[in-house]
Every structure is written in structure tokens, then in C-alpha cells.
Amino acid sequence: MATERSYVSYATAAVALAAIPLSFVGPEGLRLAVIGLLMLAGPGTALVLLLHFGPTRSATTAGALPLIIAIAIAFSLTMSTLVATAMIYAQLWSPPAGVCVLSILTLAFLGLEFKRPQRALVRAK
Amino acid sequence: MTHETATSPVHTAHRHEAHAHVGGAKPPTHRNLGLTPSWHIGALAATAAAALALGVWSMTQVDPLRIGGAGLIGVLPPAYFVALGLSLAGFVASLSLRRLVPALLTWQLLVTVVVLAGADPIIHGLPRLEASFRHLGIADTMGQSGQLDPSLDAYFDWPGFFSLLGMLSGATGAKDLFGIATWAPVGINFLLLAPLLALTRRLTANPRQAWAAVWIFYVASWIGQDYLSPQAHSFVLLLTLVACLLSVFAGWAWPTEGTGFSRWLARSVSKLDSSVPGYGAVEPRRTDTAVLVVVCGLFLLAMTASHQLSPFAAIPILAALLLTGHLRLRFLPVLAVVLPVGWLIFAASTFLSGHFGQLLGSFGDIGANSLGALSTRVSGSDAHVLVVYTRIAEVALVWILAVAGAIVGYRRKAPWLAAAAAALAPLVLIPLQPYGGELLLRLYLFSLPFAVCLAVLPLMSENTAGLSLRRALALLLMGAVLATATVVSRYGNDGMESFNDDEIALVNRLYSTAPTGAVLIEAVRNTPWRYQHYADYDYRALVAAEPIPNAAPLSCDAANQIAHKAGAYLIVTESQREAAELRGSTPTGDLQRFTATCATSPGWTKVYENAGGVIFHIEGVTNGN
Numbered sequence: 039m040a041t042e043r044s045y046v047s048y049a050t051a052a053v054a055l056a057a058i059p060l061s062f063v064g065p066e067g068l069r070l071a072v073i074g075l076l077m078l079a080g081p082g083t084a085l086v087l088l089l090h091f092g093p094t095r096s097a098t099t100a101g102a103l104p105l106i107i108a109i110a111i112a113f114s115l116t117m118s119t120l121v122a123t124a125m126i127y128a129q130l131w132s133p134p135a136g137v138c139v140l141s142i143l144t145l146a147f148l149g150l151e152f153k154r155p156q157r158a159l160v161r162a163k
Numbered sequence: 164m165t166h167e168t169a170t171s172p173v174h175t176a177h178r179h180e181a182h183a184h185v186g187g188a189k190p191p192t193h194r195n196l197g198l199t200p201s202w203h204i205g206a207l208a209a210t211a212a213a214a215l216a217l218g219v220w221s222m223t224q225v226d227p228l229r230i231g232g233a234g235l236i237g238v239l240p241p242a243y244f245v246a247l248g249l250s251l252a253g254f255v256a257s258l259s260l261r262r263l264v265p266a267l268l269t270w271q272l273l274v275t276v277v278v279l280a281g282a283d284p285i286i287h288g289l290p291r292l293e294a295s296f297r298h299l300g301i302a303d304t305m306g307q308s309g310q311l312d313p314s315l316d317a318y319f320d321w322p323g324f325f326s327l328l329g330m331l332s333g334a335t336g337a338k339d340l341f342g343i344a345t346w347a348p349v350g351i352n353f354l355l356l357a358p359l360l361a362l363t364r365r366l367t368a369n370p371r372q373a374w375a376a377v378w379i380f381y382v383a384s385w386i387g388q389d390y391l392s393p394q395a396h397s398f399v400l401l402l403t404l405v406a407c408l409l410s411v412f413a414g415w416a417w418p419t420e421g422t423g424f425s426r427w428l429a430r431s432v433s434k435l436d437s438s439v440p441g442y443g444a445v446e447p448r449r450t451d452t453a454v455l456v457v458v459c460g461l462f463l464l465a466m467t468a469s470h471q472l473s474p475f476a477a478i479p480i481l482a483a484l485l486l487t488g489h490l491r492l493r494f495l496p497v498l499a500v501v502l503p504v505g506w507l508i509f510a511a512s513t514f515l516s517g518h519f520g521q522l523l524g525s526f527g528d529i530g531a532n533s534l535g536a537l538s539t540r541v542s543g544s545d546a547h548v549l550v551v552y553t554r555i556a557e558v559a560l561v562w563i564l565a566v567a568g569a570i571v572g573y574r575r576k577a578p579w580l581a582a583a584a585a586a587l588a589p590l591v592l593i594p595l596q597p598y599g600g601e602l603l604l605r606l607y608l609f610s611l612p613f614a615v616c617l618a619v620l621p622l623m624s625e626n627t628a629g630l631s632l633r634r635a636l637a638l639l640l641m642g643a644v645l646a647t648a649t650v651v652s653r654y655g656n657d658g659m660e661s662f663n664d665d666e667i668a669l670v671n672r673l674y675s676t677a678p679t680g681a682v683l684i685e686a687v688r689n690t691p692w693r694y695q696h697y698a699d700y701d702y703r704a705l706v707a708a709e710p711i712p713n714a715a716p717l718s719c720d721a722a723n724q725i726a727h728k729a730g731a732y733l734i735v736t737e738s739q740r741e742a743a744e745l746r747g748s749t750p751t752g753d754l755q756r757f758t759a760t761c762a763t764s765p766g767w768t769k770v771y772e773n774a775g776g777v778i779f780h781i782e783g784v785t786n787g788n
Binding site: 060061066069070073074077085088089090091101102104105107108109111112113115116117118119120121122123125126127129131132133134136137 | 305306308309310311322323324326327329330331332333334335336337354356357358360361364370396399400402403404406407410442443445447448451454455458461462464465468469510
């Protein structure tokens with residue numbers, strides 16, 4: 039389970055990092071795939087990795103998988119919608135900047151998730 | 164300890180025992196561990212793959228030009244129905260296994276979605292509904308300009324979804340999102356799977372019923388609001404919101420012994436439904452729970468910024484959950500009211516000031532907003548009327564099953580009240596306004612995820628170990644009836660709702676011919692245009708694609724009057740003709756007569772013609788007429 043989580047973390051971080059340069063330049067198909075994936079699942083996946091829905095390996099956590107996936111997608115769509123809407127109302131419209139904000143948000147959540155086990159370890163000591 | 168467990172402590176231990184019996188928490192034995200041979204699972208997965216291949220192949224054999232008034236059902240080859248039958252039978256067989264295999268069930272549901280919702284990309288290769296094209300145009304306009312122009316139309320007062328698309332387009336350099344719009348019905352149904360499953364797990368007695376409920380949702384979801392639209396986007400958010408609340412924040416929002424009313428309410432709820440939804444709940448840590456509260460608020464905000472109706476549908480659903488002891492966050496229904504009302508007053512003030520009378524004109528007129536709006540839809544060609552009756556029958560069947568399920572749930576002491584309350588809750592919107600005659604359709608969609616949790620009850624036992632042959636056959640029969648009805652009802656307007664490459668070429672020709680700012684007229688409001696140059700032209704229509712009793716023939720004068728000042732371009736397409744015939748917007752054959760007659764009128768020049776339609780230029784007084 040922990041290994042799977044780290045794979046998902048690395049993949050999410052890779053998408054978030056790749057999206058930043060691709061929001062400015064790159065082949066259209068690749069940009070659409072990477073940035074589309076970030077907007078659809080990036081910040082939400084990082085968020086659900088940060089949250090703990092129950093004891094690791096428990097039946098509860100396994101049963102919560104549909105909810106976890108749903109929150110990952112809905113939160114990503116929500117943040118993409120709110121960032122885009124805020125830019126348009128603030129008259130600061132810049133799609134690449136919006137994507138950068140989503141990438142930074144994703145990486146920030148992943149960073150917090152990365153720090154979390156260390157905090158738990160310190161407390162345990 | 165949640166209020167949920169505190170409400171009836173006398174029965175708590177008994178309930179936990181009951182849950183252990185029905186909820187799948189039995190100690191492992193060779194039976195409930197499930198010793199399903201792996202070849203069974205492999206065979207069922209292969210059957211789904213065969214259904215997918217056959218379904219896709221059979222759809223590629225359809226000739227779109229042969230689609231008539233009854234829609235797609237008339238031209239689908241028998242192989243399609245074999246594929247549909249295989250996908251349905253495979254799912255029921257998987258549901259009958261002693262041990263559920265989630266990966267297999269997921270694969271089978273995805274196949275069913277492609278077979279049922281994949282007609283647009285596979286048969287037509289273009290987005291469904293002229294609204295899809297409009298939505299692309301609005302996103303394009305916002306993406307290009309970064310500005311809102313509420314004077315254009317109401318979409319610019321709820322820009323959330325369109326600015327999202329605009330950001331995608333702008334950040335990827337993709338000027339053409341046709342591919343995404345074409346595959347949207349399949350993609351959106353895929354996105355709905357996780358929230359639906361999370362939701363049904365909290366509203367049913369065991370995972371088997373939850374999977375069956377999701378399956379029934381897909382086979383009974385004929386509304387077709389799953390195109391690239393703000394309502395589809397908001398529906399994903401709404402279902403996730405409710406699933407999250409039921410999973411993390413279930414329970415009473417107040418002490419049930421606090422006041423007389425709360426005591427009476429808790430006792431009444433407990434009498435009606437004494438079951439405890441014992442599975443599917445998660446218990447995050449305190450800080451994570453606080454984060455999820457914020458996340459739920461953000462879901463509401465994103466819905467509010469994106470769609471007019473969906474946030475208002477969330478209000479009664481959240482209120483219903485609050486009053487049945489399934490929502491601990493008492494402030495959330497209040498927030499659900501404050502956000503859309505505040506948005507209407509402050510962000511959508513242009514719309515509000517221009518449409519105040521229209522918004523409240525039908526307030527309280529339940530008859531006009533419900534049966535009145537419904538009766539106007541039972542019109543048009545004979546084939547179309549048959550399609551409309553099929554839709555009504557399908558809705559009736561789902562609701563009859565849901566009512567029967569509520570009764571069965573009450574008798575069995577299985578969970579039913581929350582699903583029933585949430586299914587009925589959206590109906591309180593009926594007195595508000597007819598929503599352009601579409602309110603009942605939309606309410607069916609909002610109710611469906613909850614109604615299906617009840618609809619499975621008469622057909623499935625509480626036993627967690629497989630389905631009996633009798634129940635499996637009954638479930639399969641019901642699924643087959645609903646799925647076939649959905650093919651009729653979902654694609655019943657296919658002639659007018661789908662478009663072809665010739666029509667797109669015609670529209671592109673119009674844009675390359677007409678100068679910016681020109682008046683563009685469509686004979687019937689059903690043209691795949693405005694996907695670009697949304698704000699660059701003055702778009703008009705001679706007649707709406709709506710049923711018009713004793714419709715008058717179209718006259719050249721109507722177009723001449725619009726073109727009188729500075730001239731105009733008129734476009735007449737095949738799907739306009741289909742729409743007029745199907746909905747009864749003009750007398751039968753009138754569009755051909757109109758085109759033939761007006762073509763010889765003074766000042767009318769044929770600019771371009773292909774198999775998709777014709778473009779005329781009509782001269783105005785300033786350019787010679």
C-alpha cells in the first residue's frame with residue numbers, strides 16, 4: 039500500500055512538474071494530455087494522498103477507494119474551475135499562469151504529504 | 164461518538180449484529196472468501212471484451228443518413244443488441260458470484276457505458292446537440308478575450324465551466340476541442356462511476372446492492388445531459404459532495420434529546436428506518452475532517468460559479484439528509500442557499516435584472532411547471548410521440564420500482580429513508596419555475612442516483628452471498644427492459660441532435676463568406692454553429708425547434724424583415740429540417756418549400772450548397788434591395 043502510494047505521488051509530481059513548461063510550449067497533443075490530466079486529477083490526487091481515510095491496509099480504507107477517487111477528481115475539477123473563474127473576474131486572464139497555480143498547489147500538497155510521515159516519526163520517538 | 168449512534172442506544176448492539184450479518188463482516192470461511200475459479204472471472208471479462216468489440220463494430224455499421232423519426236433504434240443492427248445483451252448478462256453473472264470482484268464489475272460497467280453512450284463518437288464522430296457547439300464557442304470566446312460579456316447571454320453570468328475549458332484550450336494551444344466534446348458522453352459517465360459507487364455504498368445494505376444500483380443508473384439514464392456542459396460538470400461535483408457527506412459526516416446535526424422537535428424527529432426517523440448504514444463510512448483524523456469540510460464548501464462554490472440550476476438542486480437534497488439524520492454539518496445547507504442566491508444577486512445581476520419577471524413569473528404554478536411542460540413535449544411526428552411515451556414509461560418504471568423498494572426496505576428494516584428523501588427532495592423545485600420546459604427532465608436526473616438505490620431492493624435480497632437464479636433473471640430482465648428503453652429514449656431525437664461533416668463544412672463556409680458583424684439567420688434553431696466567432700456575428704432564428712401547435716408556414720418575408728436594413732445570410736441545414744419535422748415546429752415539408760420558394764425571391768442569392776444544406780445571401784436596403 040505504501041509503495042503504491044509513493045508511485046502515485048511520484049506520478050502526480052511528474053505530471054505537475056511537466057505541466058509548467060508545457061503550459062507555455064510543446065506539441066499540442068502532449069500538452070493536452072499532461073495539462074488535461076493535471077486539471078482533471080492533479081490537485082485532488084495530491085489532496086487525497088495527504089488525507090488519511092482510515093488505518094492503512096484496513097477494509098475501511100480499501101472500501102473507501104471509490105470515495106477517494108471521486109474526491110480526487112472532483113477537487114481537481116473544482117480547483118481548476120475556481121482558478122480559471124478567479125482569473126477571469128480579476129481580469130488577470132493567463133491560462134499558463136492558471137496551470138502553474140494548479141501545479142504549485144499539487145506540489146505543495148505532495149510536499150506536505152512527504153513531510154507527514156517524518157512528523158509522525160518524530161512524535162513516535 | 165456521532166449523533167447517529169446516540170439516537171437509539173437501545174438498539175445499537177442489535178443493529179451492529181444485524182449489520183455484521185448483512186454487511187459482509189462475517190468471519191472468513193471457505194464460502195464467503197469465495198473460491199470462484201479464476202477462469203470464471205476470465206470468461207466474464209472476456210465476455211465484456213467481446214460485447215465491447217461487437218458493440219463498437221455494430222455501431223460503425225450504422226448509416227447515419229437512414230436515421231428516421233424514431234431515432235437510432237430503427238437503424239441499429241441486431242449485433243448491437245447482442246452486444247448490449249452480453250454486457251448486461253455478464254454484469255448480472257458477476258453480481259451473482261459468491262465473492263464480488265470489483266475490477267471485473269468496473270470493467271463490465273465501463274463496457275456498458277461505451278455500448279450505451281458511445282453512439283455519438285462512434286456513429287457520428289461529432290459532438291451531440293447544437294448546445295455542445297455553442298458551449299465550445301463560449302469557452303473559445305472567454306479563452307481568447309479573457310473577458311466576460313454578460314450582455315451576450317446568461318452563460319457569461321455563470322462562467323465557471325467555460326473558463327475551465329478556456330484555460331485548457333489556452334494553456335494547451337488546442338484551438339479545437341471537438342474531440343473532447345465528441346467523447347464527452349462516454350468520458351462523463353466514466354467520471355460518474357466513482358462518486359456513484361461511493362454514494363450507493365452509503366445508501367444500500369451491502370456492496371452487491373450498491374453495484375447493482377450503479378448499473379441501473381447507467382441503464383436508466385436516458386436524459387442525455389452528459390454532453391460537454393456545465394450541468395454535467397456540476398453533476399459530478401454534486402454526487403461527490405453528497406457521497407463525501409454521507410461517508411464522512413453522517414449522523415444527526417444536533418443532540419436528538421435536545422428539544423421536543425428533535426426528539427420527535429429522531430424517533431420518527433428511527434421508526435421509519437431503523438437500519439444503520441454500517442458500511443462505506445470513513446473516519447478520517449480530526450484535521451483531515453476539517454479539510455474535507457472546506458473541500459465540500461469548495462464543491463458548492465464551483466457548482467455555483469458554473470451552473471444556474473445544480474446548486475439549487477443541492478439545497479433540498481442536503482436539507483433532506485439533514486432532517487433524516489444523515490448530515491452532521493448543519494451550516495452546509497445554509498451555505499448551499501447563501502452561495503447561489505448571493506451569486507444571483509451580486510455576480511449575475513445583469514441576468515437577474517433582465518429576467519426577473521421570467522424567473523418568478525411561474526412561481527407557484529405547479530401545474531404549468533410540471534404537467535404543463537410535459538404535455539407540450541407529447542407532440543410532433545408519430546414516431547417522435549412514441550419516443551416521448553417511451554421516456555415517460557421509463558421514468559414511471561424507475562419510480563414504481565423505487566416506491567416498491569421503499570416499501571420493501573421499510574419491511575425488511577433495510578436502509579431506505581435517506582435514499583427516498585434525497586430522491587424526492589429535488590421535486591420541491593417544481594413550484595419555482597419550468598426552467599425552459601426542461602425542469603422535469605433535470606429533476607429526474609437529480610433524483611436518479613438515489614431512486615436506483617431503492618429500485619434494487621425488490622430485486623435483491625439482503626444476503627451478501629450471491630444472487631439466486633430467480634433474482635438474477637429478474638434483475639437481468641429489468642436491466643434489459645430499461646437499457647432497450649434507454650436506446651429508444653436517449654437517441655430518439657438523433658435525427659435532429661446529431662450532425663454530419665457536410666453541415667460543419669457548410670457552417671465553416673458561412674464564416675468564411677460572411678463579414679464580421681453580419682446578421683446570420685438560421686431557419687430553425689438547430690444549427691451546429693457558434694463554436695467560433697460566438698461574439699462576432701448577430702445570430703438570429705426564424706423559428707425555435709419547439710413544438711408549435713398549428714404551426715404557420717415559414718415565409719420569406721420573415722427573413723427579409725431581419726435582412727431589411729443591412730442584409731443577412733440565411734442558413735438552412737438537414738438537421739434543421741429534421742428538427743422541424745420531429746418537433747412539429749413547422750408544417751410537414753415546409754422547410755423544403757420555404758427554401759425552393761425563397762431561392763427565387765428578389766434579393767436572394769444562393770452562396771453555397773452541399774448535402775448538409777444551403778446558404779443564401781439576402782440583400783438589404785443599404786446594399787441594393
